[in-house]
Amino acid sequence: MTSKRRRFVALVAVVAALALVVTGCASKTDTGGTDGGATEATVVKIGIGAPLTQGAVALGKGMERGANLAVSQANEDAAVKDLGITFETVSGDDQGDPKTGVTVANQFVSDSKLVGVMGHLNSGVSIPASKVYNQSSVVMVSPASTNPSLTQNGLDNVFRVCTIDSVQGPSGADSAFKDLGFTSAFVVDDSTPYGTGLADEFAKQFAADGGKVVGREKTGDKDSDFNALVTKIKSLNPAVVYYGGIYNSGALLSKQLSDAGVTAPLMGGDGLYDGEYVKLAGDAAAEGDFCTSVGYPIDQLPKGADFKAAFEAAYPGEAIAAYDAYSYDAANVIIEAVKKVAADLGAAKVTTLEGKKAIIAAVAATNMEGVTGAVAFDANGDTTNKVITLYTVKAGAWTAYVK
C-alpha cells in the first residue's frame, strides 16, 4: 500500500507543480504585455485555424501560406507602421477534428492580443469553433467552410470569403447545361459537407435546367480506388461527370475515368481549382476537365497578378493551392478592419473588448478589392461576391474557359 500511496502523492505533486508553473508563467507574460514602451508597436495577433498535422494537411498548409503572406505584407506597409501596430500570426493545428478545433479556438481566445481568426477549413470544425469566438468577440473569417449553417446561427462575428454551395453548384450546373451543352450528368461527392452540398446543389439545378442526372453516388474523401464506380459511369455513358470534392481524390477519379476510356470530362467546384489536380491526374486525363471557382481569374485582376508575384517570391517552388488566395483575402479582411479600428480608436485599444467589437463591425462593413474579386459581406456574413468563373484544363494548366 505504501508504494501506491507514494505514487498518488507523487502524481498530485507533479500536477500541482505543473499548474503552478503554468499559472506563474501566465501571469508573468500578462504583466510583461502591459508595460510595453511608447516606441514599441502594439502586437496584434491573427489566428490561423487549419489542419496541419492530420486531415487535409496540404490545403491547411496552403491556408497558412496565404495568411502569412498577407500578414508579412501588412507589416511592410507604411500605413500599418504609422498606426503603431505589428501583426503576428498564430497557427492553430485543428487536425480537421471538431474536438481539437474547439480546443484551438479556446487557445486563440485565451490570447488577449488575438483579435481575429482566419479559419477553419472543415465546416465541422468551423461551426463549433465559431461559437467559442463569438463568446469572446473574436472575428472569424473562413476561407473554405461552405456549410450553409455556419453563417445561419445568428452569430455576428462569423464571415466567409468563399461562396456557399447554393451559389457555386447551380452556377456550375448552368455552365454545364447551357454553355457547354452537356445534357446528362453523373454526380459524385466525397461525403464531406463541402462535397455533398456542392453535388446536391449541382444536381438540383442541372435537373431544373432540363438536364438528366443519370446517377448520384457517394465516395469517401480518402478513397483512391474508384474503378467500380468508373465502370458504372461508363455503362451509363453521361456527357459529364460532376465531382463535389477536393482535388486529391478528384484527380484520381479523373485518371481512372480516362484509363477506362470514359471520354466525358470531369467537372467540379473550387476544390479542384489547384495546380496539383493536373499533376495528379496526369496531363492527358485532366485535359478538358472543368471546374468553377469564385471571382474573376487571378490574372485578369491587378491584385491577382500582384498576389501571384508576391506568392512566388515568398514561397519559391510552391504552387498556389486551392484556398491560398481565399486565405490571403480572409487575412486581409481582418487586417483592413484592424487598420481602420486602430485609426479610429488608437493602436492601444485594438486588443480591448471595445476594439474587438469594433473590428467585427469593421469586417461586416468590408468593401475591398481582393485577389478573388470584390469582397463584401451580406447580413449573414456570407460573401456578396457571386462571380463564378468557369475554368478548363488546357495544355496542362487551369485556364479560364472561353467559348
Next chain:
Amino acid sequence: MGGSKMDIRTKVSSRKATTKQKIIYALIAVFIVLVPVIFQGIGQLFLVRIMGVVGLYVMLALGLNIVVGFAGLLDLGYIAFYAMGAYVGVIVGDVMLKTFGASFGPWVYFASLPIAALAAAATGIALGTPVLRLRGDYLAIVTLGFGEIVRILITNDVFGLTNGPAGLPRSGQSIPEPFGLLWLREHAVFSIGDNFNFQFSNNLYWYFIAVLLCLLTIFVVRRLDDSRLGRSWTAMREDEVAAASVGINITTAKLWAFSLGAVWGGVAGLTFANFQQFVSPESFTFMESVFVVCIVVLGGMGSIPGAIIGAIAIQGIPELIRGLAQSGILPLDPGQASLVSNYRYLVFGLVMVIMMAVRPQGIWPSARRAMELHPDDEKIQNEESQSLWEAEHKTDTADHDL
C-alpha cells in the same frame, strides 16, 4: 510476487480510507475544483477546455475499461457508442424541444441523457450478441468494422435522421443551453486584482459535468469490480473454460460487459455533443477508438487511476504542449512554437513506443491484475487468448498453419 498473492482479498476489501488518504483525497478534490477556476480567472480558457476534454476521455476510458480491462474483450469500435450517444441524444433532445416547447430547453440535456445511455447499451447488446463466440483478435476486427459501419451510416444520413456530413443541429437550429449555465454566467463573476477576472463559462460548466459523471463512473466501476458480475468477468478474462465450468454464464457476463461499457460511451457522447454544441461524423473516426484503447492500455488495464493518467497523457498533453508553445506562455518565438506544434505527434508516437518498452503493463496498473497475472508467464497468456468456443472444438490452441 508469490508471497503477496495471499492478501488479494484483504487488499481489495480494505477500502476504508486512512487519515492520510483522506487528506490526499481532499487535496485532489480542492485541486479539481480550484485549478480550472484559476485558469478561467487568468484567462487561460484553453486549459479549462483541455481539462474538460480530458474528463470526457476519462469517462470513455473507464467505460472501455469495463470491456477491455475487466472482461478482457478487445473492442476497437468503442467510438460507435460515443457516436450513438451523441446522435441519439441530440435527435431525441430536438424532439423533446418540439414537444414540450422552448421552456423545456434547460432540461433537454438531462432528460435525454438516460435515453442516450439506453440507446448505447442497446447498441452494445446488438453488437455483443452475434460476436459472443469470437476470440480476442477476431473480436477486435469485428468491433472495428462495426465502428466503421456506424460512422458510414451516419455520414450517409441514414433514415434522414443524421443530416449526413453536415452534422447536427441542422442549419438554424441549436442545442439548448443546459440548466443553470446562463444564470452562472451572469452571476458567478468576480475579480481579484487586475489580472484575475473570473467569469463562469461554457467550458467550466461542461468540465464540472464531466467531473461529476466521472465520479459517478468511478463509483459504479468500483462497485462493479467488487460485485459478483465483476468477479465473473475476472474469471472469464483469465480462463473462459474454467469460468464456464464453475457455473458462470459467459453469455450474460459478456453482454453485461458490452452494454455497461457502452452506457458510459453513450453518456460521454451526449456530453461531448453538448460541450461542442455541434456534432458531425468527423468526430467518430477509427483513430478515436484507437486513442481510447491507448488510454486504457497505456494507463494500465483495469485500473481507475490508470485511465485518468492515460487520458491526461493521450488527450491532454499533446494539446497542452501546442497551447503552451503558441500562447506565449513558454518563451518561444513563433517559428519555434510552430515547430513544437508540428512535431508533437511525431514525438507522441515515439513516446508510445518507449512507454510500452519501459512499462508494458501501463503507467499505473491495477493492483489486483498485477498480482493475478505475472506478465512473464506465457502459458497463462496463451490460455487467456483462448475462447470457450475454441476450447470446445479443439484440444490444442496455438495452432496456426502457416
Next chain:
Amino acid sequence: MSGDVIVQQLVNGITLGGLYALIALGYTLVYGIMLMINFAHSEMFMAGGYVGLFVLKALTNEAWVGAGAVGFFTGSTIGLIVLFVIVFLAAAILVGILGVVIERFAYRPLRHAPRLAPLISAIGVSIFLQNAVLLWVDSKALPFPAVMPVVTVVKVGGVTVNSLQILILVTTLLLLAFLDTFVSKTRIGKAMRATSQDREAAGLMGIDINQVIGLAFFIGPALGGIAGVFHGMYYGSVKFDMGFLPGMKSFTAAVIGGIGNLRGAMLGGFVLGILESLAAGFLSAGYKDVVAFAILILVLIFRPGGLLGESVVEKV
C-alpha cells in the same frame, strides 16, 4: 445490367483484391508467428509507395544516372522491365529492412509483455511514420510518374483489362506461390511453422527464434512495400495517409480468410476486393465499406476462424 458490366466489375475487384492480398499476407505472416496485430503494417505499404517513387525518379533523372541510362530505362521494353524490377526490389528490400528495424526496437522488448502492449507500440510506430513522412517529405499527394505505358491487353465486348491489372494479378499470384513453397518446403520455412505453433518449444529444438521473427518482419513489410509501389502506379499518386484505408481493409481480408493462414489471406483479399467492387457497382459506392464489414461479421459468425482458418474439427 449487362454481362459486360458484371465482368468488368469482377476485373476491377480482382485487381483491388490482389493489392489487398499482398498487404494481407504481411498481416497474417506476422500474426501467425507473433500473435500480434501489426498496426504499423499500413505504414509499410505507404513507405513502399514513397521508396518506389523516389527510386523511380532517381533512375529517370539524367543528372543522377546519366542520359544514356535514362534513355535505356524509358526507351526500350527491356529497359522498362529492368527499371521496374529495380524499383520493386528496392521497395521490397528497403521496406523489409524498415520492418526488421521496427521489430527490433519496438516489438522485441515486448515479447513477454501483456498481449495489448505490442498493439499500442505498433500504433505508436504508425503515428510516428506518418508524421515523419508528413514533416520530412511532403504533406501533399505526390504524383507517381507514368513511366510505364498502360495498354489495353484484353478487350472483349465492353470489358477491358490493361497491362497493369495483369501485372498486379500475376505478381501477387507468383509471390504467394513463392511464399507458400518457401514456408512449406524450405528448412527456414519449417522453422517458421514450428515457431508459429509453439514458440518456446521451437526455441528448445534449436530454432533461432529471433531469426525466424526477423524473417517474418522482413517478408511481410517487403510484400507491403511492393503493394505500395503498385498502388502508386495504379492510382498515380502517393500520400502520407494512403496506408490507412487499404491497411484496414487488408487486415479485414486477412481475418475473413483466417488470420495466420497464408492462402486464407490471399482468398480473403480477393473475396473482399470483388465484393467491394460489386457493391460499389450495383448497390452504392457510399455503402461499399458497410458491405465489406458486414461480410466480415457474417463470415465470422458462421465460420469464427475465417474461411480457411482453423476449421471446425470433431468435438472433443
